[in-house]
Amino acid sequence: MRLSFLIVDDSPAMRSFIRRVLNLSGIEVSECYQAGDGVEALSVLEREWVDLILTDINMPGMNGEEFVRRLEAHELWKTIPVIVVSTDSTETRIRSMQLLGARGYVKKPFTPEDIRAEIERVIAASVEKGAI
Amino acid sequence: MTRVATPQAIEESVAEVLDRMFFAESVPDVAVDCGKPDSISMSVEFRGAALGRITVTVSAESAQRLAADFLGIEEAASADGDTVTAVIGELTNMVCGAVLSRKSSGPFTLGTPPRNGCGEGEKGICRSFDLGDGGLRVCLEYSGSGEAEE
Numbered sequence: 509m510r511l512s513f514l515i516v517d518d519s520p521a522m523r524s525f526i527r528r529v530l531n532l533s534g535i536e537v538s539e540c541y542q543a544g545d546g547v548e549a550l551s552v553l554e555r556e557w558v559d560l561i562l563t564d565i566n567m568p569g570m571n572g573e574e575f576v577r578r579l580e581a582h583e584l585w586k587t588i589p590v591i592v593v594s595t596d597s598t599e600t601r602i603r604s605m606q607l608l609g610a611r612g613y614v615k616k617p618f619t620p621e622d623i624r625a626e627i628e629r630v631i632a633a634s635v636e637k638g639a640i
Numbered sequence: 641m642t643r644v645a646t647p648q649a650i651e652e653s654v655a656e657v658l659d660r661m662f663f664a665e666s667v668p669d670v671a672v673d674c675g676k677p678d679s680i681s682m683s684v685e686f687r688g689a690a691l692g693r694i695t696v697t698v699s700a701e702s703a704q705r706l707a708a709d710f711l712g713i714e715e716a717a718s719a720d721g722d723t724v725t726a727v728i729g730e731l732t733n734m735v736c737g738a739v740l741s742r743k744s745s746g747p748f749t750l751g752t753p754p755r756n757g758c759g760e761g762e763k764g765i766c767r768s769f770d771l772g773d774g775g776l777r778v779c780l781e782y783s784g785s786g787e788a789e790e
Contacts, residue, residue: 521711521726525661528712566750595737601747615741616734617660 512539516549516563533624546570580609653738666769681756689746691784694736699774
């Protein structure tokens with residue numbers, strides 16, 4: 509299955525790294541859009557459909573929490589699975605992002621195998637629900 | 641949540657970040673030569689269950705190679721200065737997050753790491769690492785809350 513992604517992170521270096529890791533992980537990527545914060549990400553979603561979103565939390569402008577909240581409030585966008593990719597791997601943060609609607613969580617630092625395993629888990633759950 | 645002593649948290653975090661994101665290894669307890677003006681030093685402030693700052697200083701040669709490894713650039717020398725600085729900023733953020741995740745179960749917020757002068761911000765509990773082609777030094781300084789220890 510070829511998947512389209514939206515990577516949301518305020519660091520261009522981290523976005524490049526995640527894009528590279530997607531390639532290294534062996535996942536088939538059809539399109540990979542990038543955004544520097546939640547506002548830019550919503551703007552991308554106005555124009556393009558993606559199968560999965562990878563987002564950071566701590567970002568200037570609209571942070572990851574507000575971004576996920578906006579997605580959940582949208583009739584169509586709430587069906588797109590969101591995986592949080594963050595340095596904050598505390599239990600409280602993971603739980604709060606899951607309550608907001610995130611379906612997966614990858615803590616930085618991560619390996620290509622970590623990303624692949626979480627994407628496969630989240631995609632499988634979404635396919636089962638008929639969302640993809 | 642397993643709480644570990646700060647020096648151990650720093651050592652584990654540096655090893656984890658370098659291994660997973662930079663495909664590099666480190667040896668603790670080797671002093672980094674911070675006398676060279678082209679070393680890169682960055683600090684990130686954290687707030688949440690604890691308040692404070694983590695400073696990461698990397699020698700120029702190591703910073704160049706780490707940036708190339710992070711971004712998959714074959715020739716380390718072709719990574720420009722802004723790119724190297726951005727990657728060391730990410731390294732600083734990840735080390736900070738990894739240390740805090742070992743020290744506390746509460747969520748935290750990180751600022752954007754500014755670049756310091758070499759040696760600036762090196763306060764609190766520090767650990768140095770040999771990266772083979774240079775050195776890396778991490779210092780953690782608490783400025784408030786009950787998390788301050790050791």
